[in-house]
Amino acid sequence: MVQTSTAPLPSSARPYVGTGQRRIDGVSKVTGQARYAAEFPADGLLYGHVVSGGALASGEILRIDTRAAEAVAGVVRVYTHENRPRQPWFDSTYQDQVAPPGIPFRPLKDAKIVYSGQPVALVVAQSLEVAAYAASLLEITYREEPFRTDLAAEQSNAYVPPEKRAGIEPPPPDRGDVDRALAEAPVKVEASYFVAAEHHNPMETHASTVVWNDGKLTVYDKIQGVVASKEYLNEVFGLSPDDVHVISPFVGGAFGVGLRPQYQLFLATMAALDLRRSVRVTLTRDQMFTLTYRPHTIQHLALGAERDGRLTAIRHEAVAATSTFEDYQEVVVNWSGLGYRCPNVAFDYKLAKLHTYTPSDMRAPGAATGVYGLECAMDELAHAAGIDPLELRLKNYAEEDANTGKPFTSKQLRECYRQGAERFGWSRRSPRPRSMRDGRELIGWGLATGFWEASMQQTSARAVLSADGGLELATATADIGTGTYTILAQIAADAMGVPIEQVDVKIGDSSLPASPLEGGSWTAASAGSAVQKACFGLREQLFHHARAMEGSPLANEVLERIIFTGGRMEVANDPSRSVVVADVMAALGLEKLAAEETAKPDQDAQENYSGYTHSAIFVEVRVDEELNVVRVTRIVDAVAAGRILNLKTARSQILGGVVFGIGMALEEQSELDHRFGRFMNHNIAEYHIPVNADVRDIDVIFVEEHDDKVSPIGVKGLGEIGIVGTAAAIANAIFHATGKRVRDLPITPDKLLRDDVDGVSSGMARAG
Amino acid sequence: MNRFSYVRPDAVAAAVRERASDPGARFIAGGTNLLDLMKYDVEAPSRLIDITRLPLRDIQEIDGGLRIGALVPNSDLAYDPRIEERYPLLASAILAGASPQLRNMATTGGNLLQRTRCVYFYDTATPCNKRTPGSGCSAIGGINRQHAILGASEHCIATNPSDMGVALAALRANVRVAGPDGERTIPFSEFHRLPGDEPQRDNNLAADELILSVDLPAEHFAANYTYLKLRERLSYAFALVSVAAALRLEDGKIAEARLALGGVAHKPWRDEEAEELLRGQPAERASFEQAALRILSGARGFGENDFKIELARRAIVRALEQAAAGTPQSQSDKRVQ
Ligand SMILES: Cc1cc2nc3c(=O)[nH]c(=O)nc-3n(C[C@H](O)[C@H](O)[C@H](O)COP(=O)(O)OP(=O)(O)OC[C@H]3O[C@@H](n4cnc5c(N)ncnc54)[C@H](O)[C@@H]3O)c2cc1C
C-alpha cells in the first residue's frame, strides 16, 4: 500500500515545501489573465440586474409594476414572484452543503418580505446598463409588518437552538460548580462584551455567469467550492449531474461569504433555463450587504481566580443574531472550556431571531467573537489580580482539551508566548495603565491568545505525469486567494522530484476529483494531503515499473528507500544507483501515467485527540491622550500551526487575518437602522476596513511544531488563526495605554471620548 | 443608472448655454461624486455636460493672490509649488482628503459641490429631505455619528464633507462663477448654505451657473497654520471633525486668527466672533479654549453625534496649539502633533 502517514521525506528531497515560494498564479492575476466568475465570455450573453427590496424587514409586496421596465428597449424579461418559473415545492430542496437548520431563503418565492434588501425582481436585458436602468423603473408598493432587528432588545427572547448545525459543536456540558466557585473566588471579574455585525466585503462582488448550451449548463460561479454550487443547482432545478458543470478557477476573496450558493446563482440559472439563453448576474457593492454577515453577538463573562491568578471559575454566555428563518450557529463559548485549565466552567449559547438575512461563517466564525470576550476578560482578571497578563495565561496553561478530556495533537502555545514576548520586548512593559507615554501619546501593550480548530476533510486528487516530465494535478478545491495553487504545486514538486515550473495545477472545476468547500482553514491540510497521496500513487507505480526493468539498479530495493529528485529515482545514500523517470515512461511506451487518490482524516487521531492551532499576539498602540486617536503601531503574532508549507503565502494569511482583526477592533460595523431593519452603511466608503495607514509593523513568527496526527502532511491551516485574539489584544493594549476599557467593538473615537466625559469606563469590570 | 445624453463643449459660454437649455442637465468634471450618485439613482441627469475641455486648468497670479481654475485637479493643486509655499494650509487640507487616485480625478469646482455622505441620502429606499424634499429626515433619530452639531435644522442635519472647503473658508477665498447673465464673485462664506427648510440646496450657486475659479486673497498664513482632521480610521475617511487654523502672530500675541471647522455643519463652519475673540490675545491654551467654547456655544447633538461637541472643542484647541507653535499637522505621519 502507498505510504500516507507523515513519513517525512529526507530534507534534501524537499526543495519547495517549507520555503517561501511566489504564487504560481501570480502573473496571471496581475496581468488580468486570471478570469473570475463575471469575466467569462459567452455568445449572446444576457445580463441580469437584481432589484433589491425596500426599507422594510417584514411584510409583503402588494404591487410590483414592471411595465415601465419592460418597455425599455433591450429588456428581455422582468422576473418577479408573480411570473417566475415554477420552483420545487419543498424547502429542503434548497438546502446547500452548509445550510444551518431552518428554511433556506428562496429568491422570488412569493410576495413575502423577510429581510430588508432581499431580491424582489430580476431584470434581464441585452446589456448591463439597460438592465440596471430598467431595474430603477420598477414601482413596488409594500405592506409593512412589524419587524425586529435590535439584538439588545431581543436578548430576552433568546433561545437555545433546538437543532444543532452540522459540524458545529454545541457548548459542552458545564463542569464543577461555577456559582459557588465564583462566590468564593477571592478575585473575580464580570463584564459584557459586544461584537458588531460585519459584512465580508471581498474585493470581487458575487457573480454567476450561466452558459446555456442546449439544456446543459456551464456555470462560472463565485463560490468557495464548486461542488456546493453544483449540488445546489442539481437539486433546485432538478438537473441531472451531467447537465451542470461548475467552474470557478479564481475567487477574488470570500472570507466565508462564498460558502453558501448566493441568490445571484439561483437567479441567473433560473433565467438561463427559462430563456434558454446564457445569463450573467453580478451583484453591486451595496447588494453585498444584502448577503450574509458575521452575527453581532452579546457576551457575558465572569471569571473567578485565586489570588495567585489560578482560575477557579469561568462563565461564558452569548446571545448571537440569526434570521427568522434559519438557526445559524457557530462555536462562541466553547473556547472558554479549552483555552485554560479551570475546574468550574459554565456555558450558555443562545440565538435571537432578527428580521435580517441569515448570518454565516466569516473568517474564524465563532472564535473571532468568543475568544475576543475570553481574552479581554482574562486581561481584566490580570489587572484585578495584579498579575502580568502573560504570566496569568502561563499559570492557567491547558495541557489537554478539558471540553473533551482529550490530549492535543500538538500544542506549542508556550513557545508562541515565549518567542512572541521576546521579539516584542514584553518584559519591558510597565504594568500600570497610563504609565507609558511618548509626549502626548499614551503607549499601551496588550496581548491575547488565539485558538482555532485544526481539521482536515476527505478530499480526492489526481496526479498525471506526462512523458515530457510535466505533472498535472487536479482536484475540485478552490483558491480564494489563499495560495492553494502554489502549495499544491510545492507538495507535488517535492513528492515527484521535479521543478515547480513543470507542475500544472487545475482546481475549481466540478468535473475534477471531489473536494469539500474551502473553509475552516482545512484546505491546505486536505487538498495537500490528497495531492501528496496521489503523487505517492504515481511514485509507487513508477517504482514498480522501474524495478521490473531489465538490469534495474533498483532491482532489490523497497520504495521507502527511494528518493525522487531531479527527475530521477535514486536510492537514499547511494545516488549512484538511480533510474531516470522519463526512461521508465519511454521504456513502457507511456504517454501519461495517472494516479487518483482520496485522503481521509486519520480515524484514530480524530477520536482520541483534539486538534487546534494556537497563537500569541502582542500589540502596541499609541493613543493621543486628548483626542483619542488610536494607532496600532506594532504587532507580533507568534503562530503554531504545524507544518508551514510556504513561508510567503503563510505569512500573507496571517497578515490578512491580523488586518481583519484591526478592522474588527477599531473600524468594522454594519450599522442597522431598526426603523427600516436595514444595514445602512452599505458601501465601502462608509463601512470602514483598515487602509494602509492603519497597518504598521506586523511581525509574524511561525513556531516550529511537529504534528503527526492532525493531517497526513502535518499541516494545521492558517486562514483563520490570524484574526483570532487580535481584537482582544488591541482592546487590551488600549486599556493599558489609557485606563479605558471599551467593551463594545469597534472601538471608535466616540466611545473612548464618551468614557472621558462620563468619567467611568463603560460598564467597568467589578473587581473583587 | 438612467440613460442620458452627453456633450463636451470647448467654451465656457457653450457649457453655460447647454446647462440653461436643459434643467435636467448636469456638469461633470472628475465624476468622482456625480457618477456614484447616478449609480445609486440619487441623481438622474438627462444630459451630462463634460466640462473637462474648458480652459479652466490654470493657476494664475492675481493681485498678490492666486486664481485656481475650476478644473485644476486636487492633486495638482496640493502639489503646486506656489500653493505649497504660500498656502500650505490649502495643500494640507486637500491631502487630508480622499485617496491619491480620487484626488487625481477630483477637480477644484467638483470638490466644492460634492454632496453629503449621509447614508440615507445615498439610499433611495429611505426618506431624506435633501434627496426628496418633504419625505422626512431619517438621520434624526437614526444613524448620525457623522452628522451636524452646528447650524442644522429640523429638516436636515447633514454635513458638508469637503476638506478643501474648510481651508478655503479659513483663507477667505472667493468663488468666481459664470451664468447666462455673465460672471459674478461669491465670497466663500456665502457659497454654501445652511439647510433651513430647503435642505435640497447645498449652496447658493444658481442651477445654470458654472464655477470658473476659486480666487485666493494675498494673505496666506504660511508660517502659523494647521489642518487637523479626526476620523474613524487614520486615512481615507470623511472627517468627524476637522479644523483649519491660521494665525498671524506679533510678539507672542495673536494679531489675526482664522478658524474653520469641517464635519460639523452643512457648510464649512466659520465663526468670525471667535476669530475676533482671539485677536490681541496671547497665543496660549487659555485663549484657545475660550475661542473653542465660543464656536461651540450653540452646538447641539442628535444622539450618536453628541460626542462631536467635546471632540470639536479639543480639536480646536489642539489645532490652535499646532498653528501657534508652527508645527502643522503632517498628513502622512498619522501621529497627531
Ligand atoms: C470613497 C471616497 C472618499 C472620499 N473622501 C474624501 C475626503 O476625505 N475628503 C474630501 O474632501 N473629499 C472626499 N471625497 C470626495 C471627493 O473629493 C469629491 O468626490 C471630488 O472632489 C468631486 O470632484 P469631481 O471633479 O470628481 O466632481 P464631479 O463628481 O464631477 O462633480 C460633482 C458635482 O459638482 C458639479 N460640478 C463639477 N464641476 C463644476 C463646475 N466647474 N461648475 C459647476 N458645477 C460643477 C457636478 O455637476 C456635480 O454635481 C471622497 C470621495 C470618495 C468617492
Ligand code: SF4
Ligand atoms: S440629514 Fe439631510 S441628507 Fe441626511 S437624511 Fe436627513 S435630510 Fe437627508
